[in-house]
Amino acid sequence: MNLHAIELRRVCLPLVSPFRTALGTESVREALLVRVESDEGEGWGECVAGSDPLYCSEYLDSAWLTLRRYLGPRLLGATDLSASKVQPLLHEFKGHRMAKAAVEMAVLDAQLRAAGVSLSTFLGGVTGAVTPGVAVGIMSSVDELLDSVTEYLDAGYRRLKLKIQPGWDLAPVEAVRDRFGDDLMLQVDANCAYRRADIGHLARLDQFSLLLIEQPLDEDDLVGHAQLARHIATPVCLDESIVSAQSAATAISMGACSVVNIKAGRVGGYLEARAVHDLCVSKGVPVWCGGMLETGLGRAANLALASLPGFTLPGDISATDRYFREDITPPFLLHDGTIAVPTGPGLGVEVLLPVLDALTTQSETITAVEH
Ligand code: MG
Numbered sequence: 001m002n003l004h005a006i007e008l009r010r011v012c013l014p015l016v017s018p019f020r021t022a023l024g025t026e027s028v029r030e031a032l033l034v035r036v037e038s039d040e041g042e043g044w045g046e047c048v049a050g051s052d053p054l055y056c057s058e059y060l061d062s063a064w065l066t067l068r069r070y071l072g073p074r075l076l077g078a079t080d081l082s083a084s085k086v087q088p089l090l091h092e093f094k095g096h097r098m099a100k101a102a103v104e105m106a107v108l109d110a111q112l113r114a115a116g117v118s119l120s121t122f123l124g125g126v127t128g129a130v131t132p133g134v135a136v137g138i139m140s141s142v143d144e145l146l147d148s149v150t151e152y153l154d155a156g157y158r159r160l161k162l163k164i165q166p167g168w169d170l171a172p173v174e175a176v177r178d179r180f181g182d183d184l185m186l187q188v189d190a191n192c193a194y195r196r197a198d199i200g201h202l203a204r205l206d207q208f209s210l211l212l213i214e215q216p217l218d219e220d221d222l223v224g225h226a227q228l229a230r231h232i233a234t235p236v237c238l239d240e241s242i243v244s245a246q247s248a249a250t251a252i253s254m255g256a257c258s259v260v261n262i263k264a265g266r267v268g269g270y271l272e273a274r275a276v277h278d279l280c281v282s283k284g285v286p287v288w289c290g291g292m293l294e295t296g297l298g299r300a301a302n303l304a305l306a307s308l309p310g311f312t313l314p315g316d317i318s319a320t321d322r323y324f325r326e327d328i329t330p331p332f333l334l335h336d337g338t339i340a341v342p343t344g345p346g347l348g349v350e351v352l353l354p355v356l357d358a359l360t361t362q363s364e365t366i367t368a369v370e371h
Contacts, residue, residue, distance in 0.1 A: 001038040001081050001110060006072045006103070008064055009033040010362035013295065013324050020137040022165035022193035023054040029293045029323065032060050033356075034067065036106040038081075043110025044351060046301075047102035048265035048292035055191070055292075056098075056219070056240060056266070063099035064364075071096070071103055072366040083108035087268060097243060097268035104269035105301060105347075113346035118304065120341050120348075123274050125307030129338040133159035133314035134322055135189065135291065138168050142175045149176055152322075156337045159185035159211070159314040165193040169201075173208050182209055185314065189214040192240055196224045203232045211313065212237040212259050225256035235259050239290055243267055245275040252283050259313070263290040264305060265298075273305055281310040291316030296329025300342045300349040303332070307341045328356045 011031050018027045032047035047067075049058040070093050075081060078089055086104040093100075112122055134157040139145040149160060162172055169188070176186060187210050194202060194216040202216055212235040217224040219240035229236040237259035242248045244267055251257050260280050264273040280287045289306040292298070302317045319339060320331035329349040332339050342348025 001040040001107075001114070002079055003036050003038050003076050003081060004367065005037040006067070006076065006106075006366045007035040007037070008067060008364045008366070009035070009356070009360050010060065010064070011295070011328065011356065011359045012361050013327070013359060015293070015323055016321065016325055018137070019293070020139070021163045021189075022138070022191040026293070030060055031295050032063055032102065033295070033297065034102045034106045036103070036110055038110050040114035041110055043106040043108065043113060043346060044297050045102040045104070045106030045109065046295060046298040047098050048263070048294060048298060049098040058096060058098045063096065063102070066093070066096045066099040067103060068364065068366055071099055073368075075103060075107070076366065076368070081107060083111050083271060087271065098265040101265045101267070101269040104271065105264070108270060109346040116345045118343050118345060118348050119270070119301060120304035120307045120343070123270065123304055123308060125304060125341060126309045127307045127341065128343070129340050130303055130306040130311070130317065131158060131314045131337060132317045132319065132334065132339050133157060133161055133185070134318045135161045135163065135316050138163050138165060139172075142172055145172050146175060146179055149180065153180065155319075156334045157318070158337050159187070161187045161189055161214070161316065164188045164190050166198070170204055173205060173210070177208050185211055187211040187214065187237075189239070190216040192216070192218050196221070196227060199228050199231050202228060206233045210234045214261060215239040215241065222251055222254050222256040225251070226254045229255055229258065237261055239263070240266070242276065244272060245279045248276050248279050252280070252285055258285060260285055260287045261290040262287050262305070263292060264301065265292060266290075270301060270305060274308065277305075277308050277310045286310065286312045288313035289315030289317055291318065293323055296320065296327045296332065296349055297347060297351070299332055300329065300347040303339060303341045304347070326355060328352055328359060
């Protein structure tokens with residue numbers, strides 16, 4: 001296909017409740033959406049970079065500028081474009097994986113809509129519904145946490161992930177185990193909040209039979225994670241550290257993790273995410289799909305990704321109402337503890353344009369090469 005135009009939109013979705021992690025507290029979710037217009041039709045993508053560079057170095061304004069100045073013009077100038085050509089065409093531009101992933105997703109959506117193929121089918125999905133988990137933020141008290149967990153269990157979630165940080169780890173995990181029992185699928189996520197000196201402390205989590213501990217140390221500290229993995233029985237999972245299939249192979253070979261959280265935005269797109277999945281399957285490492293408070297567009301794509309056979313653990317793809325009262329697509333609902341994988345062409349969801357327009361705070365269309 002040949003692209004005619006790339007539209008960037010910044011949208012702002014209020015969260016149903018503030019979400020606090022070791023990285024800070026969010027009360028709204030800003031997202032950068034990408035719409036490509038091509039001679040084969042349009043396609044939508046979503047950039048998962050946050051408003052500020054807290055999860056990683058990318059943030060929304062940097063992604064916008066990168067798309068407008070470098071990525072967009074390069075793809076607008078390409079002929080016979082397809083999703084598999086996006087990353088090679090953009091390879092010379094270092095980093096900016098979330099921006100690259102967004103535009104690759106839009107091209108992939110356009111390509112698959114034109115071909116009448118769903119993203120799940122294209123990626124190699126094997127299931128029509130996935131079991132979601134829910135990420136529970138850091139609360140101001142254990143009682144508040146227990147009330148929140150009760151609500152999620154009542155809503156039908158079968159796996160919970162507690163965000164932890166120094167000072168909010170053993171006590172909340174113990175309280176949840178005491179109240180809800182050992183059969184609850186429970187894991188924790190530290191978002192890089194600990195240091196190697198905390199390894200002895202983190203080993204005390206072993207008594208709670210967690211599914212895994214996610215990214216306790218710095219993203220570049222694979223050696224530290226390998227040390228931790230040797231000292232604790234709880235499986236170590238990496239999130240922020242895994243930015244490509246190659247980095248996943250390195251981390252696994254070092255013994256730095258035995259589980260991998262896959263986020264397409266973090267690794268540069270859904271094609272690389274599939275490559276990470278394939279690598280992990282070949283190594284016998286289970287994977288699950290992480291979440292970045294995506295709108296319905298990213299949620300649809302994550303459901304397609306999570307339908308691949310290596311996703312044997314529940315992911316963070318919650319129902320829409322976990323995060324938003326109103327989304328830019330029809331909502332995803334929980335049915336008997338599962339969410340259906342979209343089956344329509346491309347992402348398989350349609351954007352609700354009046355809602356999108358009402359939530360859009362900035363837009364720009366790129367139509368010609370700019371430098
Ligand atoms: Mg994480």
